[in-house]
Amino acid sequence: MNKFFFWLGAFALAWIIWKISQRFQNVRRTPRSEKSGADKPVAMIRCPVCGSHFPEDEAVMSGQKKYCSERCRTQARKSRSR
Ligand SMILES: [Zn+2]
Structure with a gap:
């Protein structure tokens, strides 16, 4: 026991x-x-020009719109002026 x-x-x-x-x-x-x-978890947003996803803190601002890079922003401006 x-x-x-x-x-x-x-x-x-x-x-x-x-x-x-x-x-x-x-x-x-x-x-x-x-x-x-x-x-903080960074929100992924879609570039309206090239369609690629990128973190919001790396966004290139143009007014209300956000682009993945300077190139996409200038491209958006070009297409708008056309
Ligand atoms: Zn882009």
């Missing part, structure tokens, strides 16, 4: 250690996720 209690205690101890280690891992993970959350 003593062996039974020994194994019960051993399993309980192992379970407690496992739970504590999990909690520590969660604590370590939290600042990482906050760091990655600081980098």
Whole structure:
């Protein structure tokens, strides 16, 4: 019977250690996720000229419209003046 209690205690101890280690891992993970959350997910928008998708923070503005590059913006101006 003593062996039974020994194994019960051993399993309980192992379970407690496992739970504590999990909690520590969660604590370590939290600042990482906050760091990655600081980098805001940039919205992908479609260039009206070439049709390619690009991140919004790299957009070249022309009035209300956003283009993927300077080349597309000038091309849009050219096509408008035609
Ligand atoms: Zn473009």
